[in-house]
Amino acid sequence: MPETPLATRPNAAKGGVVIEGKLLPTIALRAESVTKRYGPRLALDGVSIDVGAGECVALIGESGAGKTTLLRCFNRLVDPDEGRILVAGVDARELDPFALRRRTGYVPQDGGLLPHWRVQRNVELVPWLRQLENRSDLALRAMRLVGLEPELFASRWPRELSGGQRQRVAVARALAVNPGVVLLDEPFGALDAISRADLQSTFLGIRRELGVTSLLVTHDLDEAFLLADRVVVMRNGRVEQAATPGQLRDAPASDYVRQLLLRARVTAA
């Protein structure tokens, strides 16, 4: 098992984690030496990461690096073969997967809206699953949060929306019950540059407002640097480096990370 990176070393005495000198009170998500096999293929190979409460961590790497598999461990869409997943300090295996998912936001790349439900009903999905009385209020609030006027959008069908609007609905749906954690799987990857920039700034605003713990899968280093407090570079099912954007830029841990940075700068220009 690789050493726990300095920047994320848990501060055991205070039960929190030190990030660039700031003390975050608790660890919201933690993976401990997590291994996952699909047949002969090793998707995750002894991965350990921590995500502090209120923190945004980006998982970055090529396709097949294990980012999405790791992400899906945190709402038990995937159960590890070895190692542990802790959610708010509790072993995920002890949690009911459906209850866990209903208190964990999730935004897939393609939105994943139910095409036979209108926008508002889509946003009400999780409140409805949790049988909350005020599901309509929650949905309208979440829609405003992502910049969708309920008067204009509540009764539209998903197919009547642009890609960016659909993705906003997906974010609203993920946040409707104000979950402590939101998992985002390349949420803006399929959008054109302008919509993506819009959504990224919306997301930053939401994070400032709600302080929701976020784990974000992306293959776009610029996006990771823009949105995340810390970046975890993954390669072949392992963590290559976990650091703040600044640390990553200043001290890439390997040639691979250096190459990644080089390419990102090219695309950023």
Add this chain to the structure above:
Amino acid sequence: MSMTTLPAMLLMVFGMPPIQAPPPQSRPIVVASKPFGESYLLAEMFAQLLEARGFVADRRLGLGATEIAFSALRSNQIDVYPEYTGTGLLAILGERPSPDPRQVYRQVAREFRARYGVRWLPPLGFQNTYAIAVRRETARRLQLRTLSDLARVSATMRAGLTPDFIGRPDGLPGLGKAYGIHFRSVRALLAAVKYQALAAGEVDVIDGYSTDGFIVRYDLVVLKDDRGFFPPYEAAALISPAFARDVPAGVAALTELSGLLTEEDLRRLNRRIEVDNEPIPDVAADALRSLGLTHARTERVRTAKDASAGGVAQYLWRQRDTIMSLTLRHLLLVGVSLAGALALALPLGLALERKRRVAESVIRGVGLLQTLPSIALLAFMIPLLGIGVVPALVALFLYSLYPILRNTYTGGRGAAPDAVGAAWALGMTPRQVLRHVRLPLAAPVIMAGIRTAAVINVGTATLAAFIGAGGLGDPIAAGLALSDTRMILSGALPAAMLALLVDGALGICERIVAPRG
């Protein structure tokens, strides 16, 4: 539901056969026929003779083919049907043809009793054999009188022959050896269409039976079998083991007919039903009366089919009560079998979605059933389920499985995988995903499968007539055998309407269950 209550329930659903007035001396005697005119006529004569002697006859006319009728008889599903000694010898025993009719009769009587416990009553008196026929104009132009004449020009002739005749050793292969007849082309045609094909000039020569009324109707010339190749076959009543055991008096009543019918009689009677389209019950009653076997006109069991001229519309109107009850029977056959198929194929299709590795093999296996010819499937079922409604329901059920299963699987699998994934990831239970996401999204594809199955089912159910299950196939089978277009239409038109109605009704269901988004 136990196996014993199922037939009882179906009997309740489908109603009892009509019971005759005179007090029955025994259980009803099930009289059957094969689906061609002479067979219908002889069976009707058997039935009326039994009724005149105080028995109750239950008619199951027009059973699909020799195999279906004979296996039903062997297993006591039916009691009696008219058969030909040569057919018994060749098609059932698989023996070689013989030129001596008396010897053939002795052989089949002995063998059937020994092998199957089935009895041949003494022959009815007339012989029937294959007749090779051409149009009168063809005969004149090519100067054809005998099969030897035909051999001379056979290389220029197009033949339309029943599939049976093409394969049987006493049919085309033997004809080639005996006369050197080799046609330019051979087309397999069913009995019902070969006469029209010949009359229309689509083919030049066909096989028929020497007693066919159609030979007169289409003014055909039968070529003389100058080398005596075709063995003559005698018609006789074939008696099931249970009939012989349970109702010997009924068997005795039927032997009254033995030896009374001549070829001349049959040609005249067949002509009345096949050329003049007179109702078979009337013709049978006249025949029995003129033979001195009955006196008064016997009461009809079936509504007499009015032979008087009139358009299709008038005919349909006159037959409306019959058509209505046949349609109801048809609808029940379709409804029950389709409901059964839905109950199995829907859950199976959805379950297979999670077992994708076995899914294709399972669905292909069910698809194989679809490739079985309907008649063959029905015939396979007789040893297991007998004839009548139950095997028909099972066959229709099997035919309905594939479209529903295939579409349920495909629809469930293909339905917006991203939406299914997101619903799952946000905490829906499998049941909720199924009910609120997969089913509504797959509904249009599943409904398309159900509609396909229903329409196929309505059509296939017309074949149920061949195993005595009734429905709109009854007039179609009889009409085809008698070349009576109005009778065919009285089954085919309601069947077509029924298919449209069923499809339309399911279309409305689809609009209700399908998602709008």
